[in-house]
Amino acid sequence: MVAALERFDKIEVASAYQLVADAIEREIMSGRMRPGDSVGTEAALCAQFGVNRSTVREAIRVLEQSGLVRRGADRRLYASLPRYSGLSSRISRALILHEVTFRELWATARVLEIAAAEQAAENADAAIIALLEANQAQAEAAQDDPARLSHLDTEFHQLLAKATRNRVLELAREPAGLLFFPTTELIVRRVPEGAGRLVAAHRHLIDALKAGDAAQAALWMSRHIADWRKGFERAGRDLDEPVERVYARSVLRPPY
Amino acid sequence: MVAALERFDKIEVASAYQLVADAIEREIMSGRMRPGDSVGTEAALCAQFGVNRSTVREAIRVLEQSGLVRRGADRRLYASLPRYSGLSSRISRALILHEVTFRELWATARVLEIAAAEQAAENADAAIIALLEANQAQAEAAQDDPARLSHLDTEFHQLLAKATRNRVLELAREPAGLLFFPTTELIVRRVPEGAGRLVAAHRHLIDALKAGDAAQAALWMSRHIADWRKGFERAGRDLDEPVERVYARSVLRPPY
DNA sequence: ACATTGACTTTGTCGGACAAAGGGACAAGC
DNA sequence: GCTTGTCCCTTTGTCCGACAAAGTCAATGT
Numbered sequence A, B: 001m002v003a004a005l006e007r008f009d010k011i012e013v014a015s016a017y018q019l020v021a022d023a024i025e026r027e028i029m030s031g032r033m034r035p036g037d038s039v040g041t042e043a044a045l046c047a048q049f050g051v052n053r054s055t056v057r058e059a060i061r062v063l064e065q066s067g068l069v070r071r072g073a074d075r076r077l078y079a080s081l082p083r084y085s086g087l088s089s090r091i092s093r094a095l096i097l098h099e100v101t102f103r104e105l106w107a108t109a110r111v112l113e114i115a116a117a118e119q120a121a122e123n124a125d126a127a128i129i130a131l132l133e134a135n136q137a138q139a140e141a142a143q144d145d146p147a148r149l150s151h152l153d154t155e156f157h158q159l160l161a162k163a164t165r166n167r168v169l170e171l172a173r174e175p176a177g178l179l180f181f182p183t184t185e186l187i188v189r190r191v192p193e194g195a196g197r198l199v200a201a202h203r204h205l206i207d208a209l210k211a212g213d214a215a216q217a218a219l220w221m222s223r224h225i226a227d228w229r230k231g232f233e234r235a236g237r238d239l240d241e242p243v244e245r246v247y248a249r250s251v252l253r254p255p256y
Numbered sequence C: 001a002c003a004t005t006g007a008c009t010t011t012g013t014c015g016g017a018c019a020a021a022g023g024g025a026c027a028a029g030c
Numbered sequence D: 001g002c003t004t005g006t007c008c009c010t011t012t013g014t015c016c017g018a019c020a021a022a023g024t025c026a027a028t029g030t
Helices: A016-029 A042-049 A053-066 A084-097 A102-123 A126-141 A146-163 A167-180 A183-190 A194-211 A214-234 A245-252 B016-029 B042-049 B053-065 B084-097 B102-123 B126-141 B146-163 B167-180 B183-190 B194-211 B214-234 B245-252
Strands: A069-071 A077-079 B069-071 B077-079
Touching: A016 A042, A016 A053, A016 B084, A042 A053, A053 A069, A053 B053, A084 A167, A084 B016, A084 B084, A084 B167, A102 A146, A102 A167, A102 A194, A102 A214, A102 B102, A102 B167, A126 A146, A126 A194, A146 A167, A146 A183, A146 A194, A167 B084, A167 B102, A167 B167, A183 A194, A183 A214, A194 A214, B016 B042, B016 B053, B042 B053, B053 B069, B084 B167, B102 B146, B102 B167, B102 B194, B102 B214, B126 B146, B126 B194, B146 B167, B146 B183, B146 B194, B183 B194, B183 B214, B194 B214
Parallel strands: none
Antiparallel strands: A069 A077, B069 B077
16 A cells, blocks of 8 residues: 655645744744744734634744744744743653653763753853752752752752753753752752752852863762662662653653 | 842743644653554644644654654654754754864864774674775775866765664764765865875775774774865865855765 | 733633544455 | 445534623713
8 A cells, every 4th residue: 555656745735824833933933023022912913814712823823932932021023032942841841751761861961961061060140049049948948858859959960051041952851851960859858968969069069160170070960860770779660761741740740 | 130049940931832742752762662663644633632723743854853753654743763864964053053173074084984994993894895895896986086086085085974773873973974074075186196095095904894904994994184274275275264155055965 | 100901912821623644444356 | 245326424614693701982960
């Protein structure tokens, strides 16, 4: 039942709402429409494209979802820069559904976090270091609260990524981080010395950033990540387990 | 006109189409609905949720866009695993709009590609090496065709990432790769020895994979990426330029 | 000057409608 | 036996018109 010869390309007919979405997307990607610009009311778009409002609204859902368009507080439509967080959480969801293993997660987080530590040491400014210190102070006070500590750990690494001033790296590490660091809760719950080692590592990392010492930052991040792995295994878990759907919660509803 | 006291949380009213989308999303994320399962017709969903078809259709656009649901060849709705490629290209678009610089791109691609080379050396199997060899044969024959060579280079690195058998890494490197490697065209156009050095580096990488030599793979990848940077600068470009929108083409319409 | 009112606009949702495309069953033709 | 044409039914893509809720804005009254 297979086509005898694959001579022709699949002919693809684009539906109206797709065409509308594409048109607006091109307008934004080309720079003719800039983030913050008003896209116009639904009625106006209907008139311009000569389609029904239902069609326009479907196109808007597509654009809204890809982050190119946003509803303002006044409910009007504005062109917008896609937010990182939305993208990251969707990738994390995809990783869960693909049932990637903790080993894959760990190996990837390892290189990304070490790189982040190095680049952060080179580029961190006082403002971001202050935020890291604030995080650290809270973490030191929360060593007996696994859930809170885990949340602070996730935040610490996000701040560290921001300190790199490398938005590509910041975005690249986020999906893995979103799945990886929440497991900290499980580890500090099962491994007594886990919390102490965590805040100690964070301490050394902050100090390395302050000193602008990339090598030291990389070293302590390396230990920090190695600790995670040891803790994970001592908690009786297997690296080759797939990441559970349980983490979908923390991904679907980002921690406020 | 600020609220006197912030006693209450912002009450957020979710629109019907959002609720419908969320409900279906939860069904899929929880595993109750598995990829490939039919989601049902629009009419059926209307009946189940007790909303209008327009509302259901808007919800479907949202889910379709996030890749959780797909239209089959028969136009029916099926639950689906989000494809990597769709996600990657959207991130690349976001990076373009945020006007990230080539420096950020380079620094990130560097660590990700080196990690990919190492892990590929440890995990590559014969099948994927055969694909890399095929790519290499084409590249050697296309040294005078910058556009084609650039496309093959992008593909080479994608294959290398697949060889790692680490899907998290594979996905993490893709967005940067999608923007990074197309510049190869510009470089081999301006730098005479560029093409030769590129195929030579790929050759050494394949050999390292065959030998399972992670250190050697990392070394040659490191040189390969350093070459890119040298070529980029010799082509008269500045690393601190933002990535141009020009590349939107190659991102929006993935190379088939 | 400022709060209130009321008209106007825009969005979110609904109901119903129809053409086009695909699927399935069944008969006709080679 | 296999393909082809035909009819019917389902489903999707699109359109039209409608209305309540919420926001905007300008005129109003004090």
